[in-house]
Amino acid sequence: MITTVSSIMEKDLITIESMDSVDNARQIMARKRIGCLPVMENGRLVGIITTWDIISSNPNRLVADVMTAPPIYVEPTASLWEAKEKMDKYCIERLLVVEKGQLIGLITKTKLYFEIAKHFDMLTQLNKKDYIIYEGVKLLKSGKEVSLIFIDIDGFGIIDKEYGHIFGDLILKEVSDLLKAKVPADCFLCRYGGDEFVVLTPYKRDKCMELAKELLDAISQHDYSIKVNITASAGISGGRREKSRFSVDYVDDIENLINLASLASTRAKRNKVSLVVADGFIPSKK
Amino acid sequence: MVASSVSSTKTEITLRLSEFEMPPMQDALIIGRKAPLGFEAAKRMVDIISPNKYEVIKVQHPTIEALVIRKALMRMVPRDRLISIILEEGGKVANETTIFKVQLSIVLCVSKTVEL
Known part of the structure; x- marks a missing residue:
């Protein structure tokens, strides 16, 4: 599941008619x-009027003459990042939510950023899982290749127990900094869980494997601030795109790929190898 | 001893009557970007007061938002030429908050040579 706009939107909306005056809008x-x-006209959404529109307009004017039109909106099923992209693109503070042509809600930039912050890891300064799902869905929608690397640090629990959680956090920060430096610009990195990271790539399997090896080497060869050998295991999924393998639910498809890669990384640990490539495709959980 | 005073207030009322012009604009209107009347309001106004007689045109100009021009004039002078003349001359006096009434007088000079 990915957090969508519908879960954070305001539903009790006050609207105004396009033939109303700017002064009336200001008073409301x-x-x-x-x-x-x-702004509504014959029950149809035609625009939005904001304090900025009002400040710079004659109060006698009609709302229709100062509103911002056409209105910028998202669907209730849009992810938080899709909403953020739209707000950034149009430099707006408020975004309408429309379903089948009907206005059903509104989200503010403050509320949206507050929610997005919940999906950001302060320690590593990396996004969490939802962001990877959002970017993965975008890749699938645009018909690009999708492959995933699930990286799990080996024996991280022992580091926490032997050196304490403060040093454990330090290692996590160093690993994430390494990954940030090594992950190419067309890929996406997130902290999935405690000592787990996910890299989403638009590469075919072979290129994805090369990248995974490079990342694992970087982790194992780095000189950490506490004298300890750090290694990681990785699982790879995807990278063999066939349209028929994907359903219409792209979120579900990306979650399946994450799951496959995570199981492959577990197999890598169990078999004491650094990298395992997942085969097959897990059926939808629905 | 108590002083007494008398005061009275008179109000003088003056009425000035003049005929309301229909339509209230003449040949054209120049509407400023921050005028009390905007493009949409002007459009709806002329549609109600003088349907099909005027065209409301949104223009790209730093101070002028729209022009309202009598359609009959645009049959005498090409539309774009008329717009550019009004913008050129109107733009010199109009500002963002004003609405100017424009009277346009078009004289058509025809000269023909005929063979007798």
Whole structure:
């Protein structure tokens, strides 16, 4: 499951008609202490009027003459990052949520950023799982190749027990910095869990394997701030794209790939090898 | 001893009556970007007051948002030429907050040579 816009949107919306005056819009916004009003005409959403529009306009004007139109909106099933991309692209503070042509909600930039912060790991300064799913879905939608590397640090629990959690955190930070430096610009990196990282790539399997080996070498060859040997195991999935293998639920497909790669990394640990490539495809959990 | 005073207030009312022009604009209107009337309001106004008589045109200009031009004029002078003349001359006096009424007088000079 990925967090969607529908879970954070405001549903009780106050709207205004396009033939209303700017002064009336200003009064409503001041009374209700809100920064914008969706503009309707014959029950249809036609624009949005914000405090910025009001500040620079004559109060006698019609809302239709100062509103921002056409309105920028997202669907309720859009992810938080899709909403953020739209807000950044159009430099807007509020985004309408529309389903089948009907206005059903609104999200503010403050609320959106607050939610996105929950999906960001402060220690490693890396995004968490949802971000990888979002980028993976984008790759699938655009018809590109998708492969995943699931990296798991070996014996990390022992480091925590022998050196304490403060040093454990230090190692995690160093590993994540290494990965950030090594992961190419067209790939995406996230901290999946405690000592697990995921790299999403648009590469075919062979190139993905090369990258995985490079990352594992970087981890094992680094001179860490505490004198300890760090190695990691990795599992690889995807990289053999066939359209028929993917369902219409791209989120589910990416989650399946993560699952395959994580099971492959477990097999790598069990078999005491650094890298295992997952075969097959797990059926949808639905 | 108590002083007494008398005061009275008079109000003078003056009425000035003049005919309301229909339509209230003449040949054209120049609407500033921050005028009390915008493009949409002007469009709806002329549609109600004088349907099919005027065209409301949104323009790209630093201070002028829209022009309202009598359609009959555009049959005498090409539309784009008329717009550029009004913008050129109107732009010299109009500002963002004003709405200017424009009177346009078009004289057509025809000269023909005929064989007798």
